[in-house]
Amino acid sequence: METQEKPGRDTLRHRLVDAAERRIAEQGLAGLKARQVTADAGCALGALYNAFDDLDDLVLHVNARTLDRLAAAFDDARRGGEDAEETMAVLARTYVRFALENRMLWSAVFALALPEGRSAPDWYVVRYRALIDQIVGPLATLRPDLSPDQLQLRARTLFAAVHGVVGLFLDARFLAVPQDRITPEVAALVKAMTRGLSAAD
Amino acid sequence: METQEKPGRDTLRHRLVDAAERRIAEQGLAGLKARQVTADAGCALGALYNAFDDLDDLVLHVNARTLDRLAAAFDDARRGGEDAEETMAVLARTYVRFALENRMLWSAVFALALPEGRSAPDWYVVRYRALIDQIVGPLATLRPDLSPDQLQLRARTLFAAVHGVVGLFLDARFLAVPQDRITPEVAALVKAMTRGLSAAD
DNA sequence: TCTTTTCTTGAACATCGTTCAAGATAGAGC
């Protein structure tokens, strides 16, 4: 059902994603309204539903961009570390920094709740998997005891754990924590998870 | 602004929380509608706004119940462990089991996004803090090198990390993972985080 | 019993996502 993306940088689809990205970055996911975003993109309300299935579909495209940017940051970061352990630490710092600098867009990636049963399309999942794969590399060096299958799973666990820490700390619903304490905590978490050689599993 | 809670088990407030809890448990947070919940509770639409400030306010009361039940489960669990390390492992298993058995209600606790700037009331934050405090105990035994302040922070980190793992694994948006693989991963995470004595921080 | 306060009601309002029939536009074939 996903129509071919025309390469043009000035298609309606592109302008809509731009407008939605701005809106989410400024007002958060909840601040994204169909009427507002179509006005920003300079088209009628209904045109949105010709370009995309849904508002959720539009958000998915914004989120894909965000994931791509994080993946690019990971790419740079991976070149920074001397050994695998340092690479892992750099990746963690990169993640924290990215989340802090792109708060709204980053939360939108995880706040979007697809309706019951509807799962993300392949072109979206691919991006998430690419992120995990960047972790598998250094993790494999640090944990030669784990099978490829276990490595894949453990990389996701590590990602999810860091995600949970950053997310729950950023969310001011519960007691707010000074931002400069997040990075050390995440570093401790990652170090503990990667220094697992002495202890089994 | 929070009015006195009358003790009666059959007040309108109580019936509304009951109805909302059922609705969330069955349909998820997104399935909770003002008209539906007031019909279930047997009152008019407007009565909701006399009993509670808001729909969000109602959800907060449902979430408080959920947090109380998790705290009770933690209470039982803490009596189960021989030493501190085992206690911590039991707490982790308890958390995972609780989240799996109360999926919708548990996600509602973290899915509720208060409007910009509005933070949770004290009577709600107290419940979250109580949960963390149950972790601080065994963690203090395992990590005598940490100051009280660092302990409080590290307990939150641990909680948030486990939360992230369970949350991201349950969310079928990204690749789904068999449920029986979650518990071992969380166990490995907790073990790594508590066995930090040899490594610094 | 009268007065005052509190609770209850459901119609009304504003806003939202989404649909759709009608009009505009753009190619394709000749």
Added chain:
DNA sequence: GCTCTATCTTGAACGATGTTCAAGAAAAGA
């Protein structure tokens, strides 16, 4: 150029939603 067809565009309309509010009912106090 002309015609037919397919696609894009439009904005009014629909149904659902959260919230408000004036009016009436019930309860509480004196």
